[in-house]
Amino acid sequence: xxxxxxxxxxxxxxxxxxxxxxxxxxxxxxxxxxxxxxxxxxxxxxxxxxxxxxxxxxxxxxxxxxxxxxxxxxxxxxxxxxxxxxxxxxxxxxxxxxxxxxxxxxxxxxxx
Amino acid sequence: xxxxxxxxxxxxxxxxxxxxxxxxxxxxxxxxxxxxxxxxxxxxxxxxxxxxxxxxxxxxxxxxxxxxxxxxxxxxxxxxxxxxxxxxxxxxxxxxxxxxxxxxxxxxxx
Numbered sequence: 001x002x003x004x005x006x007x008x009x010x011x012x013x014x015x016x017x018x019x020x021x022x023x024x025x026x027x028x029x030x031x032x033x034x035x036x037x038x039x040x041x042x043x044x045x046x047x048x049x050x051x052x053x054x055x056x057x058x059x060x061x062x063x064x065x066x067x068x069x070x071x072x073x074x075x076x077x078x079x080x081x082x083x084x085x086x087x088x089x090x091x092x093x094x095x096x097x098x099x100x101x102x103x104x105x106x107x108x109x110x111x112x
Numbered sequence: 113x114x115x116x117x118x119x120x121x122x123x124x125x126x127x128x129x130x131x132x133x134x135x136x137x138x139x140x141x142x143x144x145x146x147x148x149x150x151x152x153x154x155x156x157x158x159x160x161x162x163x164x165x166x167x168x169x170x171x172x173x174x175x176x177x178x179x180x181x182x183x184x185x186x187x188x189x190x191x192x193x194x195x196x197x198x199x200x201x202x203x204x205x206x207x208x209x210x211x212x213x214x215x216x217x218x219x220x221x222x
Binding site: 031 | 118142143145147152153154155156157160162200202204207208209210211212213214215
């Protein structure tokens with residue numbers, strides 16, 4: 001498609017389970033970002049991929065969070081042993097060059 | 113780290129009124145961006161600014177990249193009910209990293 005695609009759009013899981021969130025960036029976009037947005041809050045940077053460079057993981061809140069990206073395509077964000085405070089919308093964005101980011105609609109994660 | 117202060121946090125205005133919101137940063141940015149987020153959706157780009165002093169319009173929206181490169185404002189003229197949403201500013205650093213403000217929630221009364 002033409003935009004950033006995220007799946008699933010909603011995910012409900014039990015505390016302690018692992019979850020995997022997927023992001024398909026816009027074709028040709030070399031940069032990919034993950035953000036977390038808690039209810040009524042702003043965007044919290046998690047991780048940034050740029051081409052084949054080592055990712056900037058400085059925003060990951062704990063070692064339960066990890067992300068991978070295959071080349072310049074799909075990325076997955078994995079949260080292990082989920083906790084209730086992980087409940088949020090996880091947004092993915094992509095860009096190229098010095099152009100602005102374009103966002104997907106997010107995955108709404110609810111931890112019971 | 114970089115700090116972005118966005119104000120006001122929320123606004124309640126009457127349809128037809130003009131709106132102004134702004135962002136200030138502790139560091140300089142190469143690009144300033146303004147996004148709007150509707151409930152259940154991701155942020156959508158409204159305006160991008162690439163040069164200090166740049167003033168850009170998009171319909172009823174006008175935004176400026178501050179001369180110091182540490183601030184930006186967004187104005188909305190003659191507001192309408194569909195302007196309701198959360199507006200975010202964002203700055204892009206030298207390392208192609210984006211920093212977001214905490215958002216301005218706009219409510220428009222018909």
